[in-house]
Each structure stands twice: as C-alpha cells, then as structure tokens.
Amino acid sequence: MNLTFKDFIDIKPNLKYMFFGGKGGVGKTIVAAGVAYYLSDILGKKTLISSTNPVHSLSSAFGQDIWGRGIQKIEGSKNLYGLEIDISDTVKRYKNQIREMVLTFLKYADIPLDPEPFVDVATTNPAFEETAMFEDMMDLLIKEEFDAYVFDTAPVAHTYRLLGMSKIYDLWLVKMVKSREEALSTRVKLSFRKDKIMEEVKKDPLLATLLKTREKTEVGRKLLVDKDRTAFFFVTLPLALPIAVIERFIGWVQAFNIPTGGIVVNGVVPEETCKVENPSPYLANKIREQEGYLELIHKKFPGMVRAYIPLYDTEVKGIHMISRVAKDLQEKREDRGG
Numbered sequence: 105m106n107l108t109f110k111d112f113i114d115i116k117p118n119l120k121y122m123f124f125g126g127k128g129g130v131g132k133t134i135v136a137a138g139v140a141y142y143l144s145d146i147l148g149k150k151t152l153i154s155s156t157n158p159v160h161s162l163s164s165a166f167g168q169d170i171w172g173r174g175i176q177k178i179e180g181s182k183n184l185y186g187l188e189i190d191i192s193d194t195v196k197r198y199k200n201q202i203r204e205m206v207l208t209f210l211k212y213a214d215i216p217l218d219p220e221p222f223v224d225v226a227t228t229n230p231a232f233e234e235t236a237m238f239e240d241m242m243d244l245l246i247k248e249e250f251d252a253y254v255f256d257t258a259p260v261a262h263t264y265r266l267l268g269m270s271k272i273y274d275l276w277l278v279k280m281v282k283s284r285e286e287a288l289s290t291r292v293k294l295s296f297r298k299d300k301i302m303e304e305v306k307k308d309p310l311l312a313t314l315l316k317t318r319e320k321t322e323v324g325r326k327l328l329v330d331k332d333r334t335a336f337f338f339v340t341l342p343l344a345l346p347i348a349v350i351e352r353f354i355g356w357v358q359a360f361n362i363p364t365g366g367i368v369v370n371g372v373v374p375e376e377t378c379k380v381e382n383p384s385p386y387l388a389n390k391i392r393e394q395e396g397y398l399e400l401i402h403k404k405f406p407g408m409v410r411a412y413i414p415l416y417d418t419e420v421k422g423i424h425m426i427s428r429v430a431k432d433l434q435e436k437r438e439d440r441g442g
C-alpha cells in the first residue's frame with residue numbers, strides 16, 4: 105500500500121506523538137513545523153511542537169522568540185504552540201535530583217562519604233544528557249495538555265542513544281528498586297516492627313523517587329511503541345548521504361519496535377523546473393542526479409514515501425512559509441523515480 109502523508113494521518117485518528125529524524129540540515133525542523141501546522145490549523149488539533157536542539161531552530165523557522173521561554177503560542181496560527189527546551193537547565197535540574205538521591209542513599213546507609221564523586225560519576229557519562237532530555241519529554245507528555253505532540257528531534261545518533269537508554273535505564277531502575285526494597289525490609293525487620301514494614305517502604309524518599317521515575321519510563325516506553333498513537337518520520341534529501349543516514353536510522357528504530365510513519369523527501373527540484381526546455385548543463389545534471397536518488401529511495405524503502413517537499417526559492421522562515429510546507433505535505437504524490 106502506498107499511503108500519502110494525508111492518507112496516513114487519516115487512517116490514524118489516534119495519532120498523537122510524532123517524531124522526526126534524519127541527518128542534520130535535511131529539513132527536519134521545517135517538515136516537523138509543517139506537520140504541526142497541518143495538525144493545528146487544518147485539522148484543528150491543539151498541537152505542541154517542541155525541540156531540545158541547542159540551536160534555536162524553531163525560533164528561526166517561525167521567526168518568533170521561543171527559546172527558553174516555556175510554551176509559546178505561535179503567532180499567526182490558530183492552535184499551535186511551540187517549546188524550545190534549554191537543555192542546560194534540564195541537565196542542571198537533573199543533576200541536582202541525582203545529588204539528592206545519592207545524599208539520601210548515603211544517609212540511609214549510614215555511610216559518611218562525600219557525595220560529589222558519586223554525583224560526578226553518575227552525571228558525566230555520555231548518555232546523561234539524553235536521559236535528562238528523555239525525562240523532560242516524558243514530563244511534557246504525561247501532562248496530556250495537547251491533542252498532538254510533534255518532536256523536532258535532535259540528530260540521529262542522539263535519538264538512537266535516547267531510545268537505547270530508555271530500555272537500559274528501565275532495567276537499571278528495576279534493579280535499584282528491588283535492592284532498595286530488600287535493604288529497607290532488613291532495616292525495618294531489625295526494628296521488630298513488622299506492621300511498620302509497608303509504611304516504611306512507602307516513606308523511603310529514595311525509593312519513592314525511583315518508583316516515580318520508573319513509572320515515567322514505563323509510560324514512556326509503552327507510548328513509544330504504540331502503533332496507534334506514535335509515529336517516527338524520516339526526512340531526507342534526494343542525496344546519497346542523507347539516504348544512508350535514514351536507512352540506518354530506520355533499522356535502529358525498527359529494532360526498538362518503534363512504529364515508523366514513513367519518509368518525507370525534502371528539497372526536490374519542482375517538476376516544472378525539471379521540464380524546462382534547454383536547461384543549463386548544471387540544472388540538467390542536478391535533475392538527472394535527483395531522478396537517480398528518487399529511484400534509489402523508492403527501491404530501498406518501497407511504499408514508505410509519504411510526501412515530496414519542493415526546493416523553494418527561499419529559506420523556510422515564518423508562518424507563511426510553514427503553512428506552504430503544510431500544503432505541500434498534502435499534495436497528491438506522484439511516485440517520482442518509481
């Protein structure tokens with residue numbers, strides 16, 4: 105079945121969480137913005153587009169100051185809101201949370217040690233930022249304030265690690281919770297107050313934090329693999345490197361059982377331009393190259409292309425251009441190169 109973007113949205117009435125992946129610079133932000141606009145202003149869903157990218161890409165795409173200001177209504181749209189999370193704030197907050205957990209643990213275990221080295225070990229691993237970002241994202245989703253969420257994701261490798269982390273993190277948490285439960289019950293048992301065991305377990309702040317975090321990760325993982333509610337889209341240009349990137353990315357995402365929404369091919373030289381008489385050698389070359397790559401995309405990912413977004417005369421900046429992307433997303437698709 106060859107579904108267009110519009111078909112795909114139509115057959116998924118419960119679709120609520122959309123993610124965008126692809127190589128840097130291929131147009132993830134503008135495609136995510138176009139999809140968000142489609143959901144908010146054409147389908148009338150209260151939609152949030154959010155980014156954790158340190159580059160202020162949403163602010164730039166919408167031509168509006170969004171970064172670090174919390175949830176902002178997008179000017180010129182009916183039902184669209186934007187959020188650019190300052191990741192350094194998240195990391196700071198998350199680091200403090202871990203410090204508190206380590207302190208509590210040392211206190212409970214009666215270990216008179218400086219917590220800082222432990223905090224450092226826990227927070228200077230390469231996946232720390234991703235975990236912090238993941239937590240941030242979950243907090244946002246759990247609030248359920250919007251009908252639809254569009255995530256303009258960080259680059260491919262980040263997202264991959266993020267997904268991998270959610271599994272590993274969960275395993276780690278299960279273990280932590282179990283060992284805390286055991287440690288606690290020994291302590292409480294020693295106090296000969298068996299009736300107090302459950303009460304004590306519930307009072308342990310470290311355990312409470314761990315359980316809450318674990319609940320969150322569980323909700324998050326369930327949500328990420330839910331075929332009705334979630335879809336990952338991949339954005340590529342008709343060029344070798346971005347195609348190789350999404351091929352890898354699609355493999356990863358499928359390995360984690362994350363539902364794929366399909367591919368959006370961006371920056372396609374418009375058909376009218378391809379048909380001009382006597383094109384310059386440069387243009388003729390470009391067109392030939394593009395046809396080859398469109399064919400390759402078609403072969404590598406049969407039935408997965410949802411839309412072709414033309415290469416515009418200018419950069420995509422401002423709500424007017426974003427609405428144009430939303431319109432082009434709905435264009436009836438001729439399978440070019442197919």
Ligand SMILES: Nc1ncnc2c1ncn2[C@@H]1O[C@H](COP(=O)(O)OP(=O)(O)O)[C@@H](O)[C@H]1O
Nearest residue numbers: 128129130131132133134371414415416419420
């Ligand atoms: N189809 C297009 N036509 C013209 N300019 C585009 C198109 N798609 C993206 N751009 C421009 O290319 C740059 C990169 O796009 P962006 O969406 O920020 O990429 P990414 O989020 O993948 O890094 C931006 O300046 C954007 O305006």
Ligand SMILES: [Mg+2]
Nearest residue numbers: 132133157161
């Ligand atoms: Mg971007």
